[in-house]
Amino acid sequence: MTTVNIGILAHVDAGKTSLTERLLHTAGVIDRVGSVDRGDTQTDSHELERQRGITIRSAVVSFTVGDVKVNLIDTPGHPDFISEVERALGVLDGVVLVISAVEGVQAQTRLLMRTLVKLRMPVILFVNKIDRMGARYHELLDEIRSELTPAVVALTRVEGPGTPGARAFARTVGTDDPDFAAELADILAEHGDDFLARYLEDETSLTAQDYSAELARQAARGQLYPVLFGSAVAGVGIDALVDGITRLFPVNHGGSGGTLRGTVFKIERGWAGEKVAYVRLHGGELGSREKVSVFRRDQHGAVTEIPGRTTVVEVFDRGSAVVESRARAGDIAKVWGLKGIRIGDRLGSAEGLDGEHLFAPPSLETVIRPSRPSAMPELYDALLQLADQDPFINVRKDDEEQEIAVSLYGEVQKEVIAATLADEFKLDVAFEGTRIICVERPIGVGESVEEIDYRSKTFFWATIGLRVEPGEPGSGVVFRRSVELGSLPHAFHKAVEEAVRATLQQGLNGWEVLDILVTLTRSGFASPVSAAGDFRKLTPLVLMNALKQAGTQVYEPVNRFELEVPGENASAALLSLVECGATPESTRGLGSSCLVEGTIPARTVQEFEQRLPGLSQGQGVLVTRFHSFQPVVGAAPRRRRTDLNPVDRSEYMLRAFGRI
Template sequence: MRTLNLGILAHIDAGKTSLSEQLLYTTGAIQAAGSVDQGNTHTDTLAQERQRGITIKSSVASFAIEDLSVNLIDTPGHPDFIAEVDRVLDVLDGIILVVSAVEGVQAQTRILMRAIQRQGLPCLIFVNKIDRRGAQHDSLLRQIAHKLSPSAIAIGEPRDIGTPGAGYHAYDADHIAFRARLTETLAENNDRILAAYLGQSAPPSYQRLRAELARQTRRGQAHPVLFGSAATGAGLPGLLAAIAELLPAAAGDADGPPSGAVFKIERGRGGEKIAYARLFTGSLRLRERLLLGGRQDKIAAIKVFDRGQARVAASVQAGQIALLHGLEAARIGDVFGPARPRTARAFSPPTLETRVSARHPADARRLYAALSQLAEQDPLINLRQDDGLQEVALSLYGEVQKEVIQETLASDYGIAAEFRETTTLCVERPSGVGFALMEAPNPFVATIGLRLEPAPAGSGVEFRLAMHEGMLPPAYFKAVEDGVRAALRNGLYGWEVTDCRVTMTHSIRRRHWGPLTTAAEHRGLAPLVLAEALRLADSHVCEPIQRFRLEVPADALSAMLSALASLQAQPEPPQQQAGGYLLTGYIRAAKLQQLQGLLPPLTGGEGLLETMFDRYEAVQGPPPKRPRPASGPQPRPVTAASR
């Protein structure tokens, strides 16, 4: 049986989860479709999801279309949980992007579509809510072509749109206007069809056009548009037919070595770790050993998805998604085997930070343990403990995410946690070059020399060797690198140091002071040497800058430009468009919340703001400081006298 791993993406409230329910119900995977309003959907299982009516964690279900087994992955639509979408993109074969027929193309929809196109993923666009008053058709198709994809092509049309009895009619070979539009769209990427379109050859048959539509859809070059209603089930048969015809089944050598990726971690009722993994090639069997997170663990149990349920299995095959038990070292993003999934991050990292402490000091250890488990499920919260301040720092996308974490700590772990005000998350970059050398004897029986220097923006941290590798066992070099990376989490001003190159220049295995030095001695000394190198290199604090795209009515242009100036934004010249203006430019992430608050009153609720992380830029004025851990090396900014 063929397998298709299908993701459903959408702006919040476009009806994504309701559509998932209808797909499961229409194919017989469940007996009745759940309701978001009633809190009884099959894909939203967390208490917070049902209370808030939003998806917080990605979930997997399955259904079958004849000989095609579809693993359906429902993803969050709220931007605070965009990291869940990011992780899922690496394991998908195709996507349904849901657009509301009433609200039209919204800001998050555009962000999602850009990510889909960057990854080159096949995508169907499903226009939901055609039964609602105010549903659009022709104007919405123009929005989709303008804002999402010029290669979007409607393969059917709604009937009685905007009424409770709305339905969907799929175009066929007899629809002359559709054949003409289809020929024009496909001609962009097919020279033979282009020749026919220009009258230089005979028109292609309808069967050939449909085959070419499938080929271009699978390549991410064409984006078929369908209409329907998740509430009534209208258009669902047409959508299921398009999934089977136009999206690609999973490919991969079933007889090759096992390779795959972990995209989700959760804990079972007994606290055991469960890893969700997509297998790209080969197979895995029960009790087989798998290397993840630097250690080999035995697979204690396997479950695969089959017609709505996760069922116990003896093995998992290429193309399938499995729940693997017993892999205690597994982490989100781990890959195994020779094949590798896409690794480029589709969305920007979190740019906000908060600090958490237990309301009752006796719960401090339990708080850290609970947050560590939550960090397994969402590594981008980037858990950082400060023993001296009895606080834990978290990275965030927004306030809703913070509220959900607080509620989870209270409901699932019985911990009352207090959160500080959310602040902007900065980074540090080296200003110059610093070199430090510490020779044994010192606090550790080891000798290490490190040179720290700037690297290109966005390059992260690179650790290199400028010495003969035979001087030390490989484990010693790895220990130094681990110590260096740990030390870079807190720079001169308390922020993480990035965009730098650290070169290990010296090391000697000393025998003169008793036992031969160990890898642990090198790991312990490395942060001290790095702290001194960083002090000599100095650093500057950089804050996140967002790229914004703002659509405003014509009568709001002047007020909006004034507001952007007051927020120290960097707008580009306005571009006139139908109904108003398009403003683009850059704004500090710290000012973004103020801009979002000003938008509704200044535009009468008609402004549309879309933002995306662009870069880090040096802070103007006194650099903001973040409290540093009380333990560990304490680098200090270099003074004029010591330069």
């Protein structure tokens, strides 16, 4: 049996989860279509998802069409949970991007489509809700071409859009739609030289099968994007969508050969608190009670191999049900027994570990405290478990101040974390105000050396010299040596590099230091008394002294925004944007609405979001995404340190030797 793994993506409220229910019902997996409003859908199984009516965690369901098994991942539509979408995209063969026939292309739709085009991901655009009042057909197709991509072809036509009796009919070559062949030929010829040559030689020799085969080839390569219309609630157009999923997306033919290659894209906890990994297999096989190598890239960039053994391996069967079975290439499996497993790990092979992030990490953070001070250890443990499911929350603990900070994409995510802690861990918590996450970059060159002093008391049996200077934009932290590799034991070299990277998590103002080049210029040790710990403890002092000489500039995150408001409210919205420090760059009409694009400091996004309902009679839609870091104007914001504070030598020495 062949397998295809698809994801359903959309702007919030476009009908993703309802479409998933309808697909399961059409395939005979469920007897009754669940409702988001009733809270009885297959994929929104979490109590909080049912209460809020939104998808928070990606969920996997399966159904079979003929000899094709479809594994479907339903992803969140709210931008606060974009990290869930990123993890899903790495394991998919194709995407169904859902668009509302009424609201049309929205800000989040544009963000998602840009990412999918960049990935050359096969995409079917499904226009939902054609039976809703205000639904559009020709006008919406023009909007899709102008707002998303011109490389689209409508495979269905709609009769009676915007009425309860709306129907979608397939467009095929050689039937009662004479314009379809010419329209399809134009779009296919743009990306298919062989097809173009045959068409120019004798277009009458091309059969409907030729058109269909070329369409499937180009759609599977992400060169063009079929558009289908329908209604998930009414079940209209679903058969055409099912046919498109099995015919236009690349399928996996399974088989038991090849090296094991798998990607961990989701972690959840079992009933006993054990980790359960969701794994997409790209090659080979995986079964229960088998040894498996887990590969991951550590914070220093090195690939490490961790031995493990599975206890149970299950594959998705019908709906959300799973059965114990050997997983083969193309399958999505739930794996028990790999205790230290993390999201992003690779099984069997390190291939794919170098993949870049599709979306920017969170640019906000907040301090979270338990209502009972004695519950701090419980809270920390609970947040670490949540970080298994979403590593981007980046839990940071300050033992001295007795506080824990987490990173966020937005305020809705904060509400979800609080509700999850209350429901699953029985912890009542409070949040401090949300603040932005800045970074620091060096602005000059600094150098520092500390040597072993044999004539007086020495605290560290190590000689270290470091030079810091600005690195290439986007380079992060680059560490290199100008000393001979054999001048120190390998363990000492490794201790210095690890300490450099760990120390630069907090710069002179407490923010992570990026785009910096650190060079080891001096090294020495005293055998046999020197130990790796001497180099690990001395490095932060030398590094921070060099960084003081170089100086740093604090940069704040700036977001790119897309704001859609009614035309009559555009002037007020623009004025408010400017008051919040935004820079509007373009303004254009979208029917009765106005689309404004530009940049806005991340620190003022929440303020503008609070103003927006009043500015737009509740009809405004704002979507932001990280754009860049820009220098802070005025006094640089500082963040409290959570390390031993190597900026202050006296305090560091007292802490390092346990005096404080």
